[in-house]
Amino acid sequence: MLNKFRIMMIVVLSICLGIPHIVGAAKAPMKVYIEGSLIKLAKDPIVVNGVTMVPFRPIFEKLGLMISWNQLSGTITGTREGLEIELVVGEKTAIVNGEERKLSFSPISIYGNTFVPLRFISEATGNDVSWDKTANAIKIAAPPLFFQDRSSSIQVKKGSTTSLQAASKKYDLNRVAITWKSSNNKVATVDGQGKVTAIETGRAQITASLNGNINAVITVEVVGPQPKDAQINKSLLTIDAGASEQLSIRVAGEDKRTAAELGYDVQWSSDNKNVAVIAPDGTVTGVAPGKTVVKGTINKTIVLKCIVVVEEAKKVEPKLDETPAAPKVDQQEMPNSNPPKENEVNVPTVQPPVSAQEKPLTLEEVAASGDIAQNMKQFAKYLNQNYASLPSPIGDWEPKFEINYTSIGNPVYHITMEWGRPSPHSLVLDDPGMDTILYGRVITQEEKLHTKRMLRDFQKQIAGLAEQIFPETRFRGEFRRGHYKYPNLRMGYNYIKFLSWSNYNEESKEQEFTGFQWNLNDNNMNLVVDMPLSKIMFYDETTGTAYEKYSPFTIIKIKVGESKAIKLAVEPIEMNDSGLSYHEMGLSFSTGYDSNPIVSVDKNGVVTGLRKGQKGISIISHLQPLITHYVTIVVE
Missing domain, CATH: 3.30.457.10 (Copper amine oxidase-like, N-terminal domain)
Structure with missing residues (x-):
């Protein structure tokens, strides 16, 4: 009723x-x-x-x-x-x-x-x-004939093959013949078993036919090399002025031939020709001491980079009949450790002496091999040598680095740091009892805040190293600890993670590079934000006034093609001077879905007018979803 x-x-x-x-x-x-x-x-x-x-x-x-x-x-x-x-x-x-x-x-x-x-x-x-x-x-x-995964289109790499499987819930395909056909054999061919071979970039329709009139059709898009498939043989190159060395780009699965030898359009360029020049075949020649970036571009879409450091040419002294004796060195005047090299990040507080039995690695040695997987092993070894101890006000941390590769989505290298005590839980929970159990005393708020900032800076340094020697490589990183929920039974193995970061947009289909950014999820346990927000207000710079939600004055006027940053005032007021970006504070900006957008907005609230009209921007706190604000953008 x-x-x-x-x-x-x-x-x-x-x-x-x-x-x-x-x-x-x-x-x-x-x-x-x-x-x-x-x-x-x-x-x-x-x-x-x-x-x-x-x-x-x-x-x-x-x-x-x-x-x-x-x-x-x-x-x-x-x-x-x-x-x-x-x-x-x-x-x-x-x-x-x-x-x-x-x-x-x-x-x-x-x-x-x-x-x-x-x-x-x-x-x-x-x-x-x-x-x-x-x-x-x-x-x-289901239709009389369809493809196994019900996809309407698939992507196949140029030069590779894939097999299509026809299926039917009405016919026994073991007893009937299926006819296969490609609409464009110059792009992709298909054999009598449904095996598709990608010939050239473009699109072709593959049709499976039953009894001449029952069809299943799928669009095959043949694509060239993707960013995850192409690798430059060196991401860091150090040469003397006047010396030369050749760079090359290879495509995954083609170990014997370079991208240029496979027929791809490869163009080379140097950001600073006064430091180094690069020939069409990838030969780099040092011109004068300094640093530059050379780029290899494939098919005008994929850009790979190599940092080139040019040093002063070494002087060759003429040989003498008698070699003078080496000067004596006062051992007491020798420094305790080698000075940091120009392209190394210097973190004095976390660089213990390396064992005498093991030769310390340099960043040049880490990036020297053309095999990126081997480079990553060397990078992990380098981190474990140079960042094996991390002092903090609540105790010395002893991170152990691992670098793993995952092919879920676009390929990503994952830097993890295993941690033991001190526990990060004490940094987010005001629990004197837990402090006393873990450390034998109550940890002050100042000590916790200092430790938070120290850990944040440490993660950023690791990310900076990774970006420095592996440009155009996707990285994720985090502290983590594995533990059993039921230790006696060795069951329920979990990971506790915090201070997770990446150098790419994990939510994007293309996963474009963004530079360092925190992944603001529950695993970060408020370590990115010292003081969670309690209020968001729109700040009008022209009047110096902060407006509450739903105020008629929360309006920004811009012109088509113009960009302007949304300014906010937040509470507690200390957060305004914390040095964190809005993204790092846990805020997101959204226009909702629009097939013909009026404005665009990035993760830190910079809006750009795309066409005339009016659009609302919503601002939401990830950590506390009920804390929101709205700003109206008028594009004139």
């Missing part, structure tokens, strides 16, 4: 207010079947202007998609291997694998339930949709 009353109210409101007409099935609720199974829906489907809308969650899940929901922007995302669908409440444009698709009606939210167009979801996932009028049911089922 209550559902009927709600539907009646919606219909009455739609007539009175002129909103789209919503119809519910009063006599027999509409049913939805997927592959013959009845789907249990929290709310019955509705029809809006002739479009069938269903609660999105059970449909997405039954079709094998992982779901995420952004309540702030009203964005629904469904993902599975080879497929990503994004819809926004109120928007008539959806995004499928990065491409825009028009919707017959935009997703809507009714009584806290979000409804999406059923036919679009079914077709975007590669399914057939039919209407059974007699049973008042919508039936979703």
